[in-house]
Amino acid sequence: MGLDLLEFTLALEDAFGISIPESDLVEMHTPRRVIDYLVDRLPSASSELCLEQRAFYRLRDGVARAFGVSRERVRVDTPWEELLGSIDRRRRWSLLQHAVAVPAWPRLPLWGAFSGDARTVGATARYLAAYAPGALKPSAEGWTRSGIARVVTALMGYELGVTEFTEESRFVADLGCG
Numbered sequence: 001m002g003l004d005l006l007e008f009t010l011a012l013e014d015a016f017g018i019s020i021p022e023s024d025l026v027e028m029h030t031p032r033r034v035i036d037y038l039v040d041r042l043p044s045a046s047s048e049l050c051l052e053q054r055a056f057y058r059l060r061d062g063v064a065r066a067f068g069v070s071r072e073r074v075r076v077d078t079p080w081e082e083l084l085g086s087i088d089r090r091r092r093w094s095l096l097q098h099a100v101a102v103p104a105w106p107r108l109p110l111w112g113a114f115s116g117d118a119r120t121v122g123a124t125a126r127y128l129a130a131y132a133p134g135a136l137k138p139s140a141e142g143w144t145r146s147g148i149a150r151v152v153t154a155l156m157g158y159e160l161g162v163t164e165f166t167e168e169s170r171f172v173a174d175l176g177c178g
Contacts (some may be wrong), residue, residue: 004159004160004178005177007159008155008159008160009025011131011158012038012152012155014103014104015104015130015131016042016134016148030168030169030171031149031153031167031169035148035149035167038143038148042142042143044143045142047144048146051133051136051147051151052122052126052129053125054137055129055136056076058100058101058128059121063084063099066095066096067083067084067095069083076120076121077120077121078120080118080120080124089114093108100128102128102132102136104128104131104132106123126154130158162177
């Protein structure tokens with residue numbers, strides 16, 4: 001297994017809070033097999049709420065509690081610079097992660113600029129929905145197949161750089177992941 005698929009597997013394990021034995025990985029040649037594997041091992045649910053929406057509300061509440069920013073100022077398209085300013089940015093970013101209480105958090109580049117996954121509230125909500133979905137759900141709440149598929153699809157984009165595929169696409173032969 002190549003490094004990109006290994007990192008994808010680690011991201012899956014962290015996102016869903018499970019361990020995937022190497023013997024099972026050998027059989028996961030397509031996104032469908034990954035999704036089916038997770039469906040068989042995770043508790044099921046009959047309906048799924050939007051994880052991005054949950055992440056947004058968690059972020060909005062965290063900003064309000066940690067920095068006294070009114071909830072009305074926090075929108076999906078709001079840049080973090082507008083909410084957190086430029087003074088002591090790294091410390092404030094770390095405080096926000098603590099207030100939001102999620103294990104996965106976008107990193108700021110060395111120079112501390114907000115970009116990519118940390119540019120806007122919405123971009124950060126999408127990141128959290130992919131990398132920390134378990135933290136956004138009550139422990140008793142299960143998973144639907146479509147909810148699992150959304151997380152797998154998002155992680156494929158983040159970890160493998162693959163956004164165009166079918167569930168039958170083979171990771172190595174069709175998508176060029178090694």
